[in-house]
Amino acid sequence: MPTAVAVTSADMALPAQDDRTMPGVVLRDLDQRPLEQTLAELHTLTEQHGYxxxxxxxxxxxxxxxxxxTLRSLLESDRxxxxxxELPPLGVAVLARQLRQLASCDLSPGVLASAGRLLTHYIHAGAVLGSVARLDRVPVGLREHAKSWVPGSQFAVAAHPxxxxxxxAPGATLKGPEFGTWMLVAKGQLQSDWIAGLAAEWNVHGLHEAPLPAESPVWWGTGRLVEYCSHLADLSVLYQLVTSVRQSRCHWCGLDVIGDRCVFCSATPPPAHQPPAPRALEQRTPA
Incomplete structure (x- = not known):
């Protein structure tokens, strides 16, 4: 079975992008169900999928x-x-779906897991907000804080990359990707058509809508928002990106990984071997 990709709420499991996208695993109410029940659920998943x-x-x-x-520790598992x-919730949901797409390919578990770090660099995520008074994910100046109290004010924010x-205001824009993307939009308690104009300016291939994740108001500091995420959607492009990066073997758990950290065991490569410093010449007393 392919490596399983899980999220912690149903609204983070986006619909499949194509026929090959693996179903998303939803770990519901982990903090509310009995520990024994959630422990059995994760044990079953790792036995079925391996990782x-x-x-x-x-x-x-x-x-x-x-x-x-706690569950990971009790299972004593590096799997x-x-x-x-560090993406907004809609961006995290998109990334999880990209990993589900890649899970159908011939990628090893370590490469698939560490591909998440790589793919975040190609995600442009932000929102239109009715207030930035409680926004702490993006630097906000005193002027913007003051304008948050002006009725009808709206702010365009890019949180990543x-x-x-x-x-x-007329002419306001955000710097976007320099490659072709698709855009996903999730509407909260704010009416705004500004993102549609941004999508046209960024020349996105298409624009789709999704429900707003429940975690988004917490992340953005307000429920008056429209969240967006511009991303790569084609599986062949995602696969080419991941497989073009040099792979190495984790010295601790032995998995093939990309990047400088194994996502399963958190090990980083050991320091490169350095030749010992030359020893000082010993002073010798003439005979």
Whole structure:
């Protein structure tokens, strides 16, 4: 069975992008169900799939994250990877779906898990916000804080890969990707058509809608938002990106990985061997 890719709530499991996309595993209510029940669930998943990659956002409740670490420790398993990229929740959901796409390919578990770090560089994620007064994920100046109190003000924010913040006005724009992408939009408690204009400016291949993740208002500091994520959707492009990167073997658990850290055991490569420094010449007393 292919490596399983899991999320911690149903709204983070986006519909399949193509026929090959693997179904998403939803680990529901981990912090509310009995420990024995959730332990049996993760044990079954690892036995069925061999390896499990759990993708969750920085806004995932800490009680859920603690339960994940507890379960991993109780199972004493290096076959469960916990990945929390610094992306907004909609971006995390998109990344999880990209990993589900790649799970159908001939990638080893270590390469698939570490591909998440690589693919985050190709995700452009942000939102239109009705207020930035409680936004702490992107630098906000005093002027923008003050303008948040002006009725009707809206702000365009890019959180990744490069923080950007502009007040929406004629001519306002955000720097976008220099390659072809698709855009996903999730609407909260805000009415705005600005993102449609941004999509046209970025020349996206298409624009789709999705439900707003429940974690998004926590991440952005307001429920008055429209979240967006521009991403690569073609499986062949994703596969080429991942397989073009040099692979190495984790010196601790032995998995093939890409990048400088194994997502399963968190080991980093040992320091490169350096020849010993030349010893000082001993002073010798003439005979």
């Amino acid at each position: 499990l990659v759990v993708v969750c956002s920085q806004a995932t409740p800490e009680s859920v994250v603690r339960r994940l670490h 469960i990877a916990l990945f929390r990229p 490069e923080p950007q913040l502009v007040r929406i």
